[in-house]
Amino acid sequence: xxxxxxxxxxxxxxxxxxxxxxxxxxxxxxxxxxxxxxxxxxxxxxxxxxxxxxxxxxxxxxxxxxxxxxxxxxxxxxxxxxxxxxxxxxxxxxxxxxxxxxxxxxxxxxxxxxxxxxxxxxxxxxxxxxxxxxxxxxxxxxxxxxxxxxxxxxxxxxxxxxxxxxxxxxxxxxxxxxxxxxxxxxxxxxxxxxxxxxxxxxxxxxxxxxxxxxxxxxxxxxxxxxxxxxxxxxxxxxxxxxxxxxxxxxxxxxxxxxxxxxxxxxxxxxxxxxxxxxxxxxxxxxxxxxxxxxxxxxxxxxxxxxxxxxxxxxxxxxxxxxxxxxxxxxxxxxxxxxxxxxxxxxxxxxxxxxxxxxxxxxxxxxxxxxxxxxxxxxxxxxxxxxxxxxxxxxxxxxxxxxxxxxxxxxxxxxxxxxxxxxxxxxxxxxxxxx
Numbered sequence: 001x002x003x004x005x006x007x008x009x010x011x012x013x014x015x016x017x018x019x020x021x022x023x024x025x026x027x028x029x030x031x032x033x034x035x036x037x038x039x040x041x042x043x044x045x046x047x048x049x050x051x052x053x054x055x056x057x058x059x060x061x062x063x064x065x066x067x068x069x070x071x072x073x074x075x076x077x078x079x080x081x082x083x084x085x086x087x088x089x090x091x092x093x094x095x096x097x098x099x100x101x102x103x104x105x106x107x108x109x110x111x112x113x114x115x116x117x118x119x120x121x122x123x124x125x126x127x128x129x130x131x132x133x134x135x136x137x138x139x140x141x142x143x144x145x146x147x148x149x150x151x152x153x154x155x156x157x158x159x160x161x162x163x164x165x166x167x168x169x170x171x172x173x174x175x176x177x178x179x180x181x182x183x184x185x186x187x188x189x190x191x192x193x194x195x196x197x198x199x200x201x202x203x204x205x206x207x208x209x210x211x212x213x214x215x216x217x218x219x220x221x222x223x224x225x226x227x228x229x230x231x232x233x234x235x236x237x238x239x240x241x242x243x244x245x246x247x248x249x250x251x252x253x254x255x256x257x258x259x260x261x262x263x264x265x266x267x268x269x270x271x272x273x274x275x276x277x278x279x280x281x282x283x284x285x286x287x288x289x290x291x292x293x294x295x296x297x298x299x300x301x302x303x304x305x306x307x308x309x310x311x312x313x314x315x316x317x318x319x320x321x322x323x324x325x326x327x328x329x330x331x332x333x334x335x336x337x338x339x340x341x342x343x344x345x346x347x348x349x350x351x352x353x354x355x356x357x358x359x360x361x362x363x364x365x366x367x368x369x370x371x372x373x374x375x376x377x378x379x380x381x382x383x384x385x386x387x388x389x390x391x392x393x394x395x396x397x398x399x400x401x402x403x404x405x406x407x408x409x410x411x412x413x414x415x416x417x418x419x420x421x422x423x424x425x426x427x428x429x430x431x432x433x434x
Contacts, residue, residue: 049274051180052067052069059120063278067275071395074131094226107131108130135384163305249379257424261424263392278290302354306355306358327359335414365383
């Protein structure tokens with residue numbers, strides 16, 4: 001049964017045509033709205049790369065413990081992606097986006113009690129709630145940008161939208177590094193204890209709180225704007241079935257392989273990005289303070305920004321599967337080079353992996369989602385669940401680094417991830433069967 005949302009609201013703006021299978025909606029204004037969503041959730045997600053070394057210093061954490069920041073944040077994708085898809089089926093894309101933005105606002109505000117209590121667990125809770133809101137927004141954004149144009153250019157369009165995600169991940173870490181990591185060159189938590197340590201943690205975490213309060217205010221305004229456009233689309237969604245009904249899509253080998261690759265891609269990208277500050281600061285690499293190393297994180301995400309603008313053009317004329325396979329192979333070469341050398345070259349080689357990451361998520365998503373039609377929102381929910389790879393792979397990376405005593409040796413984990421992704425590119429190089 002189709003669900004046409006918004007048609008019965010007497011005083012709403014004229015809705016756009018139904019989003020039926022095989023159809024698309026030409027709505028440039030909504031397209032830019034979705035680009036803004038990609039910018040917002042990309043930027044806030046990338047702040048984890050800055051918050052993690054700050055919390056690692058404040059609470060004197062091991063690499064494995066520090067990577068629990070990623071576990072708390074990305075665990076939300078496992079728990080909330082399918083419910084978010086169910087909400088889209090009932091409430092529509094725009095209402096669900098508002099719900100996600102409000103949840104993100106709550107997550108940002110939870111940094112206030114986290115700072116007051118000065119406990120690592122409270123920070124993890126705030127990050128979990130923030131991740132839940134971003135999960136909902138991402139479940140909306142990916143199929144919506146696919147809808148807003150012809151199917152033949154979905155990979156290109158989604159890659160272009162992801163460029164705005166990368167714009168956020170480039171800008172936010174630069175600002176966050178200045179605000180959050182700027183004070184790391186002073187007193188060390190490892191040299192304090194008792195009341196002095198508690199006071200230092202409360203005082204030092206205030207800069208984190210101020211950053212997220214500012215984000216909360218902005219998110220609240222954006223949620224209000226989105227709500228005013230809640231009746232902009234008439235939507236046809238696949239109805240019926242339980243909340244787990246979307247999992248039946250995993251019976252499609254191409255889709256299931258794509259879901260696995262999203263898990264591996266996000267895990268590898270986050271494992272590298274979140275540990276990049278500590279990696280660059282090592283004596284064998286750049287031998288610089290954490291604050292200085294943090295200022296280079298935007299180059300990692302900036303590579304993805306540049307690659308996505310370029311990739312959106314390449315994907316209009318080249319096979320998405322072949323482009324994905326090549327990107328995976330180059331990523332592996334850069335990681336192996338970085339792990340087996342030292343100095344400036346080692347650091348810049350790992351940063352350059354961001355460029356190869358650029359087309360991976362949108363290309364994997366579009367290749368896996370080909371032919372889903374009215375089940376696009378369900379497919380997006382299942383794929384978003386796989387983003388939990390960001391909660392699983394980074395702690396494994398940290399554990400491997402602790403066990404081996406080498407962040408470089410632990411890079412074997414992302415290498416495995418990219419090898420499987422390259423294999424999916426070869427597997428999915430031909431169009432999906434109807």
